[in-house]
Amino acid sequence: MNAPDRYERFVVPEGVKKVSYERDTKIINAATFTIEREDHTVGNILRMQLHQDPNVLFAGYKLPHPLQYKIIVRVSFLCPLVHAIEIHTTSQSSPTQAYNQAINDLDKELDCLKSAFEMLVMFVGGDGEVYKQLLIQAQGTMLVPVQSWKNQRLSVCLGYGLWLTSEL
Amino acid sequence: MRDDYLKFELRDTDASMANALRRVMIAEVPTVAIDLVEIEVNSSVLNDEFIAHRLGLIPLTSERAMAMRFSRDCDACDGDGQCEHCSVEFHLRARCVGDQTLDVTSKDLLSSDHTVVPVDFSDSPAGDDNRGIIIVKLRKGQELRLRAIARKGIGKDHAKWSPAATVTFMYEPEIHINEDMMETLTPEQKKEWVESSPTKVFDIDPNTHQSEVVFSVAHLPDKTFGKKFPRSYRLELIVVVVVDPEAYTYDDEVIKKAEAMGKPGLVEIYPKEDSFIFTVESTGAIKASQLVLNAIEVLKAKLDAVRLAEDAVDADDFGELGAHMRGG
Numbered sequence: 001m002n003a004p005d006r007y008e009r010f011v012v013p014e015g016v017k018k019v020s021y022e023r024d025t026k027i028i029n030a031a032t033f034t035i036e037r038e039d040h041t042v043g044n045i046l047r048m049q050l051h052q053d054p055n056v057l058f059a060g061y062k063l064p065h066p067l068q069y070k071i072i073v074r075v076s077f078l079c080p081l082v083h084a085i086e087i088h089t090t091s092q093s094s095p096t097q098a099y100n101q102a103i104n105d106l107d108k109e110l111d112c113l114k115s116a117f118e119m120l121v122m123f124v125g126g127d128g129e130v131y132k133q134l135l136i137q138a139q140g141t142m143l144v145p146v147q148s149w150k151n152q153r154l155s156v157c158l159g160y161g162l163w164l165t166s167e168l
Numbered sequence: 169m170r171d172d173y174l175k176f177e178l179r180d181t182d183a184s185m186a187n188a189l190r191r192v193m194i195a196e197v198p199t200v201a202i203d204l205v206e207i208e209v210n211s212s213v214l215n216d217e218f219i220a221h222r223l224g225l226i227p228l229t230s231e232r233a234m235a236m237r238f239s240r241d242c243d244a245c246d247g248d249g250q251c252e253h254c255s256v257e258f259h260l261r262a263r264c265v266g267d268q269t270l271d272v273t274s275k276d277l278l279s280s281d282h283t284v285v286p287v288d289f290s291d292s293p294a295g296d297d298n299r300g301i302i303i304v305k306l307r308k309g310q311e312l313r314l315r316a317i318a319r320k321g322i323g324k325d326h327a328k329w330s331p332a333a334t335v336t337f338m339y340e341p342e343i344h345i346n347e348d349m350m351e352t353l354t355p356e357q358k359k360e361w362v363e364s365s366p367t368k369v370f371d372i373d374p375n376t377h378q379s380e381v382v383f384s385v386a387h388l389p390d391k392t393f394g395k396k397f398p399r400s401y402r403l404e405l406i407v408v409v410v411v412d413p414e415a416y417t418y419d420d421e422v423i424k425k426a427e428a429m430g431k432p433g434l435v436e437i438y439p440k441e442d443s444f445i446f447t448v449e450s451t452g453a454i455k456a457s458q459l460v461l462n463a464i465e466v467l468k469a470k471l472d473a474v475r476l477a478e479d480a481v482d483a484d485d486f487g488e489l490g491a492h493m494r495g496g
């Protein structure tokens with residue numbers, strides 16, 4: 001009777017912000033982001049992407065409780081006191097900028113993955129004839145289909161170091 | 169690669185991305201499924217709720233689902249099922265008149281939209297009969313008449329909306345055979361070792377040379393080497409090769425076998441931590457390849473939603489503490 005609606009798991013209630021952030025009062029250049037109605041899917045990729053950023057000292061996320069449908073991401077930046085000189089000479093960034101940059105980078109990676117995958121489907125979807133034609137067309141371009149020893153798998157490299165292999 | 173099955177390799181990324189894609193494919197790529205059922209007549213042996221539940225689990229072709237609206241977000245209707253943006257109406261009328269039991273199947277569901285119909289498995293390799301999914305069986309005189317409304321939804325809400333039957337990924341294994349040590353094994357031992365793997369990861373190279381060497385020792389009396397000396401040898405040069413690294417299930421059987429044979433280190437197998445072998449099986453609601461593309465699209469939309477507004481980023485730059493620390 002009093003069971004919450006199933007959609008409460010992924011629909012942000014009215015009047016609640018999807019993302020909010022709070023600066024740490026004790027540690028300089030650290031912030032906590034609270035993302036409503038998200039889970040490990042977004043939390044983990046964000047955390048790993050933030051780890052790629054050389055300016056990020058710490059990045060972690062937690063799902064406080066399985067029935068609280070939110071995640072908390074904590075980002076701590078290299079302290080400007082330690083890197084005072086670099087901060088003044090290189091571009092200044094903050095946890096919020098790092099956070100958005102991580103999302104932009106992930107977005108780019110997914111764009112690239114999408115085009116590589118579309119290419120793959122084009123190659124292997126349909127019959128082998130399409131594949132053979134494309135193989136000829138692809139010669140001399142940056143797209144290098146590699147046939148493995150079995151002659152049944154196809155790898156496509158499409159820049160950004162992304163590789164896809166599929167069975168024909 | 170088939171419509172409902174796809175295996176591919178994803179390289180140069182980390183487990184978080186592979187797992188995010190897997191999770192999105194299972195729980196967040198939308199499909200269309202029956203969500204509301206109005207029973208007009210039901211004199212079958214199954215009760216109304218049971219039939220409604222069975223109807224919900226029937227996969228419907230959902231190529232349109234990405235473009236459709238969620239019923240709760242739709243402002244063009246009040247959710248009565250007549251709306252083209254968010255719902256599809258189905259009717260089912262079945263009555264058994266003969267002595268034979270009547271199977272009511274997904275083929276009896278009549279859709280108001282030809283793009284959203286129960287998935288037809290007749291061309292799949294598994295079933296050659298063209299019967300559809302059985303909903304209920306009717307005896308003579310029994311009748312089932314209902315109206316159903318299918319809506320867009322995601323697997324997170326209810327598993328009936330999940331387009332994925334299975335989505336798995338594994339690290340691609342990197343297999344190194346110690347060739348020098350392998351050569352110390354006898355052909356029988358090599359065969360035994362190859363066969364110790366439960367899946368066919370290794371094999372004997374088909375180009376293995378087999379030659380028979382006949383010793384010309386006929387002119388010597390038998391007692392020279394003793395009676396048991398064979399007159400001919402079959403000289404076998406057997407090479408063990410990796411035929412299918414993807415078949416390896418990280419079961420460690422070949423490693424244990426090598427140790428049991430007194431040859432630890434005969435083979436070394438590591439998971440490549442930036443390379444994943446994906447297996448995607450679809451319920452038929454959307455093609456497996458489309459499922460992957462939709463998952464990428466959904467994940468992009470999710471990331472877009474968690475982006476912090478530009479004004480918040482700017483405001484942060486002039487934060488009292490930040491300004492103080494940088495300026496000072």
Ligand SMILES: [Zn+2]
Nearest residue numbers: 242245251254
């Ligand atoms: Zn509507």
